[in-house]
Structures are given as C-alpha cells and as structure tokens.
Amino acid sequence: MSTLRSSPLRHDALDRLIMSVDTAMRTALATHSAARPLPEAAEPDGELSAEDKRLSAALMRVNHVGEVCAQALYASQAWGTNDPALKAQFEEAAREENDHLAWTEARLSELGGRTSLLNPLWYAGAFGIGLLAAKAGDAISLGFVVETERQVEAHLNSHMDSLPAGDHRSRAIVAQMRDDEVAHADAALQAGGAPLPAPVKGLMRLAAKVMTTVAHRI
Numbered sequence: 001m002s003t004l005r006s007s008p009l010r011h012d013a014l015d016r017l018i019m020s021v022d023t024a025m026r027t028a029l030a031t032h033s034a035a036r037p038l039p040e041a042a043e044p045d046g047e048l049s050a051e052d053k054r055l056s057a058a059l060m061r062v063n064h065v066g067e068v069c070a071q072a073l074y075a076s077q078a079w080g081t082n083d084p085a086l087k088a089q090f091e092e093a094a095r096e097e098n099d100h101l102a103w104t105e106a107r108l109s110e111l112g113g114r115t116s117l118l119n120p121l122w123y124a125g126a127f128g129i130g131l132l133a134a135k136a137g138d139a140i141s142l143g144f145v146v147e148t149e150r151q152v153e154a155h156l157n158s159h160m161d162s163l164p165a166g167d168h169r170s171r172a173i174v175a176q177m178r179d180d181e182v183a184h185a186d187a188a189l190q191a192g193g194a195p196l197p198a199p200v201k202g203l204m205r206l207a208a209k210v211m212t213t214v215a216h217r218i
Contacts, residue, residue, distance in 0.1 A: 034102035035095065039176040046166025056167045057113025058216045059159050063174065064104040065116045065215040066152060070097040072126035073133075073148065077141050080134020086142075089191060093145075093184050100180070103173045110169070116215045129207075142193030147201055149185035151208055153178055 048056070074094035078087045108115060116122065133144040156178040163170050196204075 031105060034099040036099050038103055038106055039172040041168035041172040043168050045169050048164060048166055052164035052167065053111045053113075056163055056170050057108055057111040059163060060104050060107050060111065060170060060173075061113055061116055062212050062215045063156070063159065063177065064101065064108065065119065065122050065211060066155070067097055067100040067104060068116075068119050068122050069126035069211070070094070070148075070152075071101070072123045073130035073145075076127045076130030077134045077145070080131050081138055081141065083138055086138055086191065089187065093187070096180050096184070100177050103177070107170055107173055117218055118214065122211065122215070139192050139194040140196070142188045142191050143196050144193075145188035146185050146193040147196050147204060149181045149188070151205060152181045153185070155208070155212070156181065 071094055074090045074097065078090035078094070081087050081090070105115065130141075130144075134141045156174050159174050160171055160178075163174070
C-alpha cells in the first residue's frame with residue numbers, strides 16, 4: 001500500500017504563504033512596538049488647537065499607511081529574491097520600518113487620531129506591486145526601492161513643512177523617518193539598483209498621490 005507524500009517544495013511554499021498572511025494581518029491590524037525609542041523633539045510642543053491636532057493626525061495617518069505599504073513591499077521583495085544577502089537586506093530594512101509604524105501609531109494616539117480603516121487594502125496592493133518588482137529581477141527590485149524611498153523622502157519633507165508650527169513632536173518623528181528612508185535608498189542603490197523608466201516613476205507617483213489623498217481622510 002503506497003503512502004502519498006507532499007513535496008517538500010509544496011510544504012515550503014505553504015509555510016511561506018501562511019507566514020505572509022500572518023505578517024499581513026499583524027502589520028495591518030495589530031499594535032506595534034519599536035526597537036528604538038520614540039524620537040525626541042528639541043523643544044516641547046507649542047499650543048496646538050483642535051484644528052492643529054486634526055491636521056497633524058491626518059498627516060501622521062498618511063505616514064502610517066506609508067509604513068504599512070513599506071512592510072508589504074519589503075516582505076514581498078524578500079520573498080521574491082533568491083539572493084540570501086539581498087533577502088537579509090530587505091528584512092533588515094523592514095525591521096527599521098517597523099519602528100516607524102510604532103512611532104506613528106503612538107503619535108496618532110497622543111493626537112486623538114486613528115490609523116486608516118483601509119490598511120488591509122493598502123497592504124495587499126503594495127505586496128502585489130512589490131512581488132511584481134521582485135519577479136522582474138533583483139536589479140529592478142532594488143531600483144524600485146530606490147525610487148520608492150526617494151519619493152517617500154520628498155513626501156516626508158513636504159510634511160515637515162505642512163505640520164503645525166507648534167507640533168515639534170510629530171516633526172521629530174518625521175525627520176527620523178526621512179533619514180532612515182534616505183539610508184534605505186542609498187543601500188539599495190549601492191546593492192545594484194537599476195534606474196526605472198520615466199513612465200514607471202510617473203505611475204508610482206500617481207499611485208502614491210491616490211493613497212495619500214484617501215488616507216488623509218479615511
């Protein structure tokens with residue numbers, strides 16, 4: 001009597017799928033803890049009106065969504081590469097991005113705000129995009145990271161200008177996030193990231209615009 005045995009490759013794929021779903025649920029719905037302390041502002045917050053707090057909360061919600069997407073992108077790109085060193089680089093970047101998740105959540109709570117109701121959707125969309133980039137090859141995948149992080153850097157700089165003048169605490173968090181994103185872009189470039197075609201960059205900016213506009217409100 002023969003015994004049916006599952007292929008080790010099938011088991012491995014199933015395990016990775018289960019782990020990916022678990023990561024997605026925890027990223028989109030759970031509360032996060034940071035490995036690094038919350039960035040401290042050089043001076044205490046000034047007087048923030050109710051409108052100031054609403055604006056800061058909306059901006060930090062957008063930033064939180066960006067970090068949800070970053071987790072999805074790095075998870076999918078780590079899954080899609082066969083290079084162990086590159087996989088480790090993506091996973092290390094994701095761990096730093098997890099700090100950003102925790103920081104933005106903490107600041108949202110302080111401001112009386114909430115995270116986006118669409119976080120599972122944001123995660124799923126970003127995961128799919130990241131997997132497509134990974135399947136295009138490591139150079140393109142790294143180039144995608146470079147372009148993504150450069151656009152995020154510009155986005156965070158705009159938030160530094162848009163935050164209420166007295167909200168030094170949020171500005172300190174955004175500044176550290178921006179510095180981390182610059183480092184991630186530089187690391188991806190040094191690892192062999194290839195320049196992306198202009199139309200692809202344009203589509204990425206359009207997708208980011210849709211996300212930031214919706215997340216500002218929902």
